[in-house]
Amino acid sequence: MEDRLADIADDLYGVPPADFIAHRTARGKELAGDKPFAARVKELRKPAPAAWVINLLVRARRAEVDDLLALGSELRAAQAALDRGEITRLAKERRALVTALAREGTQLALEAGQKVPPGVVDAVAATLDAGLADPEAADAIRSGRLLRPLQTIGFEPVDLAEAVAVPESGSRAAQKRAPERPRPRAIDDSDAELRRARTRADAAVARAEQDAAEAADEFGDLEARLRGARRALAAAEREAEALERQRDTAGRAHEKARAALDIARTRRRELGG
Template sequence: MPDSRSDPLLEIADDLYALPLADFTPARDAMAKEHKADKALAAAIKGLRKASVAAWMVNLLVRRDPDQVDQVLAVGEALRDAQENLDATQLREFTKQRRQLTASVTTAARRMAREEGVRTTQSVADQVEATLTAAMLEPDAARAVRSGLLVTSLSATGLGDLDLTGAVAAPEALGFTARARPVAAPDPTQRPQLHVVPDPDADVKARAAADERLAEARAVLKEAEKEHRAARRSVEKLQARTLQLQSELDELRSRVAALEDTLEEVDDELSEAEAAQAEAEEAVDEARVEVESAREARDGL
């Protein structure tokens, strides 16, 4: 099996997908120009797709904290073993660990994104968590995540239904491992080396970057508005249901009060009926005694 580290495209992609999200497109285009002598490589670089926000967050996590990602994948492997061995106790324990771990790691990924100036919606966070869950359930998803070259989020049920078509930057990425790039604390004793390089396309690139940022902001706004509308519809639906239930409850209370009044009336009537029954029984007993006395008198004649 060829060493994926010897693949120049993957090495270049490793650098590109480690960049801040807004820098990807101009850096990719510049890299394609730099390798224009190799037309096949330049075309392959130009064909690298920009990652979605959720995929970028997972790629960032893989590079910033590979140990935590390895822990996620290790728990996933143990979970798959427990499923194969049908160990119910282990299965429940690992499933619990999986949910706790994916939630915790997603929170860490959102924090890293904020440090990069990217705010994420709950919908994006759900996609990140779904991707981590897929990596725990499916070995191919684990390799895709570990490559650090994701371009879309992943979703899997653990039933072998995972489709990785177009999910990574290149098919060869499944054998690749992203290079760790932890954030180093700035050294106050070192002054940055500044080099001014004139760029004739600076205005065009700046305009393109601004357009891209605007498009991303609009996409985030659209997603937030969608979530807001869904939440508002849910609130309105529950408010209507609350009013309906309150009306039904008031009606039932009124009905209960009416039934209680009727019960009191029936109780009074029952008492009167029971008294009348007692009198009637007494009259029957007296009449029977009289009948018996008359019979005896007749028989004596």
């Protein structure tokens, strides 16, 4: 039954949100002979706009989505190894891919007749980032049956409770509520605890370096754009000054020509012309 329900969900979560209820109702009517199963179909929830855009991307741009999510394991490996150069490279690639996919999702939604406000675009990007941070969040994205956007918070596992329609049995997405955070343990002087503390500290440093690298890249991009804008403004001002000079020159030439014309007409009248 779960496989059959997943097949129906795969179909439903590919339609625009505005059409979801109508399609779900139609599928329920088709299953009128199997009331328990029809009831489960009717329980499938309408996806949030950002979740629908992600589902659309998975269907229309699966290769690009897979390429992006594959960076997650590389980023985690680079952070574990404290490889600053690799972290910087992968962070820049991640940002470019997330931005491109979010933009592509917006275009696909427009082609499907759905406008995507800026807040939804931000939620799409945040969901893709969550898939990079957490392998199970990546699996939730790949399902193409997201119900709501995802978000990564620090080093905590992404909350996947009620985030996927017909989730895989045993996955975090199949849990009814977010897992409780473990209570802090008293730190003792054992070597094992010290190693764990160092590992957490190293991970925090790696994440901070990644964020700093991304911020530095963004700052550099904005500075370059600002310099370009200033150069364009200076060029436009120079061109405006040149055009003003040309206008003044043309004005003087026009006045001289009019004066010459007046003189020529006066002479012609004097000659009886």
